[in-house]
Amino acid sequence: MKPSRLVRTAIAAALLGPACVHAQEYPARPVRVVVPFPPGGGTDIIARLVTQKVAERLGVNFIIDNRPGAGGTIGAEAVAKSPPDGYTIGVVSSSHAINPSLYKKLSFDTLRDFAPVTLIVTGPGVLVVHPSVPAKSVKELIAFAKARPGQIYYASAGNGTPPHLAAELFKSMAGVNMVHVPYKGNTFAYTDLVAGQVSVSFPTIVSALPLVRAGRLRGLAVTSAKRSAVIPELPTIAEAGIPGYDSATWFGMLAPAGTPPAIVAKLHQESARAIHLPEIRDKFREQGLDPVGNKPEEFAAIIRADVAKWSKVVAAAGAKID
Secondary structure (H helix, E strand, O other): OOOOHHHHHHHHHHHHOHHHHHHHHOOOOOEEEEEOOOOOOHHHHHHHHHHHHHHHHHOOOEEEEEOOOHHHHHHHHHHHOOOOOOOEEEEEEOHHHHHHHHEOOOOOOOOOOEEEEEEEEEEOEEEEEOOOOOOOOHHHHHHHHHOOOOOEEEEEOOOOOHHHHHHHHHHHHHOOOEEEEEOOOHHHHHHHHHHOOOOEEOOEHHHHHHHHHOOOOEEEEEOOOOOOOOOOOOOEOOOOOOOOOOOOEEEEEEEEOOOOHHHHHHHHHHHHHHHOOHHHHHHHHHOOOEEOOOOHHHHHHHHHHHHHHHHHHHHHHOOOEO
């Protein structure tokens, strides 16, 4: 006599263990996706694009929960302190690896309290200058700045933001002394940059490209290790005079530490598939973003390396946020 479905499930549970059976059943209800930035921003858009496709495949809703504030640490805390059952995940940016060096007291450990799922996309910043700056290349900018120590002002979207630290990495590796002018967001930084009140910045490619193409800013190079397909005429900073320079921004998916490996694996599988769907991949590439979808252990290694890398840059810059 053929065993019933209930009996077969019980046999599977005994042979495969509870984690595997839970993964087969997962997800049985909606999944909360914490985004530690406001609606409409880059992290939010990326999270929605990917999780919508994952939700369609898995047959449950993935509900975006925006938890902005404190450089992304409020949302990260919400993920770290959630039950590790796969029903709360987070989508974070590379600021997640910078924050441990900026904030004296975090209520979570960036390396221990999360289970990385996958790196979704990476994207470069762009080294831009106001058209009044005579430099037409990275080497010329370095020479220009060295001849005017402390007289060149660069803008960022705020203390500790990726554009700020990209500039500090540039300063330390190029041996130049430029003065930081932090703004409360990109909008204010761009206003003064386009007006020539400040001379240099390292914004994201998504926000900088329209101004570069309109001739309102001059692009000198991209901050990533390889050229961008949307503006291939710009060299990398490493190519253009500072070997080894790399300050790409990334966006990735995390779960709370202790989430069953089989559930992490399922989230990775479905997310990676969504990332490389032609319609999603093309949307990313149009924005100058490179789809990734790597393995959890590979994403974990990137986070560890970036925490170490940016701690040195933050220490050299003296940047702190209480």
